[in-house]
Amino acid sequence: MSTVYTRRLSKELAEIQTETKPPIGIRLLKADDFETWIFEIEVLGDSLYRGERFGLKFRFDNSYPFSAPAVQFVVDSGMKAPVHPHVYTNGHICASILGDDWSPTLSVMAVCITIQSMLASCKRKELPEGNDTYVRTAPDNPKKTHFVYDDDTSPFPSNRV
């Protein structure tokens, strides 16, 4: 019997692939299973990230959609995370909708669009405060990090034990 999570993900996948095409700049790269999906994100128009392409990786488990998926930028030999005050160089993203403000009304595509607009509205390309320390001690899964979203410019992450 398929669970809520796989049924909902198959609906979202169907929407992305056939019914309503994703917005410009967002392209599905890989969705072979219900564990890991990868999108390509590109910021079009006038922005600091003109011409750059990023990979956005979603990891799901059966707590979806009751709990947010684990979302991060792909960092490997071919791809890099964007330089952004809320994005660490290991690809982890500090965004409240991926943590405390997640709700089931959101979806995979809604997350993609939010991240895309987060990049589009960026004023200054700079790394988050304490990037090195965070990257050194960060857990593999960004959901295990306890981000504090108390202000717009400087997130203060701490590892949840």
Added chain:
Amino acid sequence: MPIQRVPTVTDLRVKLCYICREEEHYDNPPDPPRLWTHACRCTLVAHESCLLRWIRTAQQDPDRARNALKCPQCGDSYELISKNPPTLRLLDAWNRTLSRVGKIVTVSFVGTVILCFGSGVYFICTSYGAFALREFIGQEMFDALLTDDPKSWPWHAFLNLPFIPLSLIVSRTALWNNGSPLIPLLLAWPSSTPVATARAGLSSLALLTERPPRWPPSPTLVCVLFPLVRALYKSGMARLTHWLMRTREAPAAPVRAYEWAMGEDQPGFRIQVNAQVADDGAPADAGAAAQRTIRITGASVGRLIGGALVMPTIARVMGQLLLRVSRGLPLLRLILAPKPQKTLPRWWGNAALPVVIPEDRSLFQNAGLVLRLLLNGNKVWIESDPVWWRNAVGLGVFLVVKDFVKLAHIRLAKQELESRHVKNKSFAGVDLEELDLIPPL
């Protein structure tokens, strides 16, 4: 005309669960039917089971709990109707109380462990302090002031005694150069009320003496003068060392580093000698660096602590030695001022003791009396054999002798280094063909 009725979730043609995204058409209900709910003021509807699971999941995370009962779209509060009988509320309250009690138990358990450890350390330090004090002031005085039974000890003993080992150890390190190890060992005791006096219900003030003797000096004076004497001695000793070793007097280099080398017992002594004999007195850099690094080895820690803790015993042995030697040396006898050793009479425990102090004295007078008592000590202390004095002098003699022995050691080591030559050997055993020898004439 049909009555205008506000529609509810059951009136929707198509219901779409905002959580699992599944649809249900009014004319095609699943079997078994599923319950739907519209819990807020906007258009979102959901399966009741989905919404309950969402609320439960969100409530489990303390950071998300604030959003658990709010519609993510319109922000309206969800209202839950549930069986919450008084019994459940009582059990919940009971559970919360137990959690709180559990926390208290944990804290008190940790506290007890710390307390046990602390009191163990305290007990050991106090026991050693009592031992050291007995060594230092002599058995007789110890029996008068403390006795072997801690129940009859004065209150300040429990503060002073545990500090004795600590101050002895600390005074041997560079941490507390000007402190006097004598303070907990000597300062409080001359004015301490003897056990028998306290038993008779009298304070030490009753034992105030009219004319304190000039000699030996009062313990308070000794405590005050000790740092001064020590500083003078140290600078004199440093000068003597420099003169003997023919090194220039340099301002003491600050200690740069403490280096832990437990288990490695290489004494830094030779390095220091090397540094001092390096070309015309100017210490070579490596040597100077070695001097400024204090190597803390297992042996050095043991020497430090052991050396500190054995001092009271050394003082007693030296005191006895001095007393024996003084039998043939009138001048030494004058200095040590021993009194015939006898069992102290118990008169100070007598309630009929002639009290020399006025009964109704002012606060000012009282303070003066206490000060006098602190400065001179009480009658019992003054009239008994000054074991503490000869022990203190003995310890001083010992320390001076020790320093001179160390100095001699350094000097001999220096001479050994300076007199080094490499022994020449003949070419016995070497093939003479291989040597390019001066042709014989």
